[in-house]
Amino acid sequence: MWVFNQIMEMFQYDFMVRALVGGLLVSLCAALLGVSLVLKRYSMIGDGLSHVGFGALAIASAANFAPLEFAMPIVIVSAFLLLRISENSRIKGDSAIALISTGALAVGITVATLSTGMNTDINSYLFGSILSISEKDIVMCVGLSVIVLILYVLFYNKIFAVTFDENFAKATGTHAGVYTMIIALLTALTIVVGMKLMGSMLISSLIIFPAITSMRVFRHFKSVVISSALVSSVSFFIGLVISYLYSTPTGASIVIVNAAVLVVFAVIGGVSDRIHARRFSRETLPPPTS
Amino acid sequence: MEALLTCENLSFSYENTGVLRHLSFQVCEGDYLCIVGENGSGKSTLVKGLLGLKSPAEGTIRRGGGLRANDIGYLPQQTPAQKDFPASVFEVVLSGRLNSRGFRPFYAKEDKMIAHDNIRRLGIESLMNRSYRDLSGGQQQRVLLARALCAGRRLILLDEPVTGLDPIVTEEMYRLISELNHQEGITIIMVSHDIAAAVKYADHILHLNRTSSFFGTTEEYRVSPVGRMFFAGEP
Numbered sequence: 376m377w378v379f380n381q382i383m384e385m386f387q388y389d390f391m392v393r394a395l396v397g398g399l400l401v402s403l404c405a406a407l408l409g410v411s412l413v414l415k416r417y418s419m420i421g422d423g424l425s426h427v428g429f430g431a432l433a434i435a436s437a438a439n440f441a442p443l444e445f446a447m448p449i450v451i452v453s454a455f456l457l458l459r460i461s462e463n464s465r466i467k468g469d470s471a472i473a474l475i476s477t478g479a480l481a482v483g484i485t486v487a488t489l490s491t492g493m494n495t496d497i498n499s500y501l502f503g504s505i506l507s508i509s510e511k512d513i514v515m516c517v518g519l520s521v522i523v524l525i526l527y528v529l530f531y532n533k534i535f536a537v538t539f540d541e542n543f544a545k546a547t548g549t550h551a552g553v554y555t556m557i558i559a560l561l562t563a564l565t566i567v568v569g570m571k572l573m574g575s576m577l578i579s580s581l582i583i584f585p586a587i588t589s590m591r592v593f594r595h596f597k598s599v600v601i602s603s604a605l606v607s608s609v610s611f612f613i614g615l616v617i618s619y620l621y622s623t624p625t626g627a628s629i630v631i632v633n634a635a636v637l638v639v640f641a642v643i644g645g646v647s648d649r650i651h652a653r654r655f656s657r658e659t660l661p662p663p664t665s
Numbered sequence: 666m667e668a669l670l671t672c673e674n675l676s677f678s679y680e681n682t683g684v685l686r687h688l689s690f691q692v693c694e695g696d697y698l699c700i701v702g703e704n705g706s707g708k709s710t711l712v713k714g715l716l717g718l719k720s721p722a723e724g725t726i727r728r729g730g731g732l733r734a735n736d737i738g739y740l741p742q743q744t745p746a747q748k749d750f751p752a753s754v755f756e757v758v759l760s761g762r763l764n765s766r767g768f769r770p771f772y773a774k775e776d777k778m779i780a781h782d783n784i785r786r787l788g789i790e791s792l793m794n795r796s797y798r799d800l801s802g803g804q805q806q807r808v809l810l811a812r813a814l815c816a817g818r819r820l821i822l823l824d825e826p827v828t829g830l831d832p833i834v835t836e837e838m839y840r841l842i843s844e845l846n847h848q849e850g851i852t853i854i855m856v857s858h859d860i861a862a863a864v865k866y867a868d869h870i871l872h873l874n875r876t877s878s879f880f881g882t883t884e885e886y887r888v889s890p891v892g893r894m895f896f897a898g899e900p
Contacts, residue, residue, distance in 0.1 A: 416746055529770045536760040539750055543809075546716040546739040547764040547816045594796030596752040651799065 378616075385619045393513045394505035394572060394625070398611050400520035401569035405581035406607035407527050408562050410600050411538045413586040419472045420457050420559070421579040424566045426476035427453040429575035430483035432500045437490035443515060447567045453479075454563040458555060503574030503626035505615075516568045523561045530557060535596055577626040581607060584633035591637070591644030610636055667730040668693050669820055669852055670715065674724035677710045683722070684710045690871055690880040694730055694819070697846045697853045699863035702873030708856045711873070712824055715854070735764045738817030740809050742824050749798040754808050757797055758784055761815025776815075783811040787841065803834035810841070820852040821845075827859065839866055860895050 385391050412418050431446035453475065460471040487497045499507050508516075527534070536544045537554045544551040562582070569578045589602035614629030668691040675688040685707040692698050702708055713719040714726060717734055728734070738761070761783075762776040784793055787807045792800065797808060806826055813821045823842065827835040843866050845851045857863050863870060870886040872879040879891045886892040 414746065414750060532760070532763060532766070532770065532772065535752070535756065536763045539752060539757065539760060540741065540744070540747065542741040542744075543739055543761075543812070543816075544763070545718060546741065546822075547737070547761070548735050549763055590751050594751050594753070594799065595794075596750075596756050599751045655795075655799065 378620075381620055382616060385616065390506055390508065391615075391619065393508050393510075395612070395615060397508060397513050397516040397520075397568075398505075398572050398615060398629075399608055400517060400524075401565060401572065402581055402585075402607040402611040403604050404520050404523040404527075404561070404565040405569060405578075406585040406603040407524075407600060408558060408565060409582040409584075409586040409607075410589070410596075410603050411534055411558055412562065412582055413590075414538050415541075415555075415558075417458075417461065418579075418583045418586075419469055420454065420461070421562060421566060421582040423457055423472040423476040424450055424454055424563055425570060425575040425578045426483075427479040428567055428570050428578075429500055430479035430486075432570070432575070433483035433487040433497065436497075436500075437486050443512065443567060443571075446570075447564070450567050451560060451563040454559040455556060458559050499574070500570070501574050501576050502624060503570075503572050503577060505572060505618075505625050507571055512571060519564050519568050523564055526557065526561060530554060534558060539596075573626040573629065577630050580630045580633060581611075584630070584637060585610070588633070588637040588640045591640040592647060606633075606636055606640075669696075669728065669730045669732045671727040671729060672715075672724065673727070675711075675714065675721050675726065676723040677707065677714055677719065678722045679710070685873065685878075687724070688873075688878055688880075689724075690869075692820075692852060692854060692869075694852055695846070695850050696869055697843070697867045698855070698869040698871060699867035700854065700856045700871045700873065701858070701860050701863050702878075706873040706875060708873060709824070712822065712856055715822060732819060736817045736819050738813035738815070738821035740806075740813045740821065740823040740826055742828065743805065743809075747797075748805075752797045753794055754784070754789065754792045754797060754800075755780065755794065757808050758811045758815060761812035764816055780811075780815055783814040786814065787811045801834075802830050803838065806830065806838060807841070814845075814851075818851070820854065823853065823855040825856055825858065827857075827862075835862075842866070864892075 386395070409418070409421075412421060428446050428450050431449040432442050435442040435445035457472060457475065533549060533554050536549060537551045541551045541555070566578055569581060573581060585603040585607040586599070588606050589599045593599045593602050610632040611629055614632040615625060617623060617632065618625040618628040670692040672691065673689050675685060676683060677685045688711070700708055700711065710719065714721055716737065716739060759772060759776065759780040762772060762779060766772065766776070784790055787810055789804065789807050789811065792804060792808070797805060800808065810826070813823075826842070827838050830838060839862055842853060842855065846853045855867070864883055864886065868883055870879065870881065870883055870892070872886065872891050874891065877891070879886060879889055881889065
């Protein structure tokens with residue numbers, strides 16, 4: 376009852392309602408895209424992009440540009456760049472991502488220190504702050520999340536095909552490259568939108584944790600996608616409530632809840648794998664029919 | 666009979682070095698063609714060419730007999746990421762129908778029926794709701810073959826379909842492919858390392874070689890200079 380009362384009280388603050396609405400939508404988008412990114416071995420791209428986003432935000436605040444509008448095109452371009460590099464290049468994908476993300480981080484910190492010193496503004500870009508989310512941010516956040524969700528549903532079957540087997544998709548006439556780019560674009564949008572809330576250091580956890588967690592237990596693509604969406608939203612909500620109740624940093628609390636859920640799912644998955652293996656161990660296929 | 670695929674004077678190159686030179690062959694409806702050759706002889710390049718993923722430096726690939734680009738089913742080599750992919754067998758097979766959907770975002774009832782038919786055809790109904798990652802190598806190949814049939818009902822192109830399978834499952838896979846060819850009249854193009862099996866099952870052989878390539882029926886191949894090299898010592 377105490378918790379319930381506290382939650383009721385919590386949502387009397389406008390900034391809390393904003394954080395809840397924006398955060399839930401971003402968590403949802405990140406979780407959906409995360410399944411594809413993790414399965415395609417692209418999860419580090421999310422991490423690289425968030426660092427690029429930080430660099431862009433630092434420059435924007437130093438030069439007095441609108442932060443999100445400035446960061447967005449830069450992160451989108453970087454997403455395409457990272458995809459290209461990880462597909463065909465002499466520098467291996469993971470090294471390329473590390474180069475770009477540490478480079479962007481260094482630029483960001485330097486610019487920030489020169490212009491204002493390491494103040495709370497920069498701190499909130501790095502680790503997120505629910506207080507920094509303005510009325511305007513939330514409008515943009517809702518708009519973009521809805522776009523991401525609609526595109527994801529419309530392209531769901533194509534995203535599945537391209538994630539499972541890019542070569543087959545290409546060979547049978549699906550423009551796999553285009554859909555991979557759409558995944559990258561949607562990821563870039565989600566990261567930019569979620570960065571203010573979660574912080575650029577932590578936003579990629581929203582992409583990676585729910586997908587990995589769901590794959591411990593679920594064995595079908597659709598159930599993994601649905602479970603990721605649920606895990607992500609529920610973890611976000613619990614994390615937000617905890618951060619309100621115990622005055623812990625919001626982004627970090629959400630990541631810790633996600634990690635706890637992963638441990639629970641891993642245990643459940645371990646048990647169900649064993650049951651599964653026993654059930655099907657002695658089964659063989661019938662010979663080809665006809 | 667009109668040829669489904671006619672390749673004339675085909676050459677491919679990678680970064681200005683020729684991989685295949687002046688290759689000519691054709692595939693007719695109902696043929697079973699095996700493409701054999703050593704590593705680096707250009708097998709995978711040719712596959713890319715036939716699928717339209719790489720354009721030839723010289724020569725032409727012509728489709729005939731009303732074969733559309735989308736009518737070619739393809740069984741690619743597995744990638745490591747696929748082996749533990751969480752997807753049901755039905756989801757994987759159904760994804761073979763994607764190429765016939767165009768811009769329409771969702772599958773129709775007909776697509777699901779075709780997927781069911783092909784699952785039945787390959788004897789994997791009992792696996793339909795199982796997860797791809799829990800299947801054995803041979804079962805996974807059957808699933809991918811069902812998906813290939815969803816994509817192309819007339820011609821399927823198989824890229825080393827028995828790699829990593831044990832001898833019994835390999836034999837089963839070859840029999841299955843042979844049945845699709847004989848009983849359902851599906852045209853088969855298979856890339857293979859296994860020349861003995863190629864000669865046993867296929868009716869045409871394309872042997873790629875850096876210096877000279879061979880194309881002809883299996884009988885011609887047995888008595889050809891290239892073929893003889895591989896059967897030296899056999900009666």
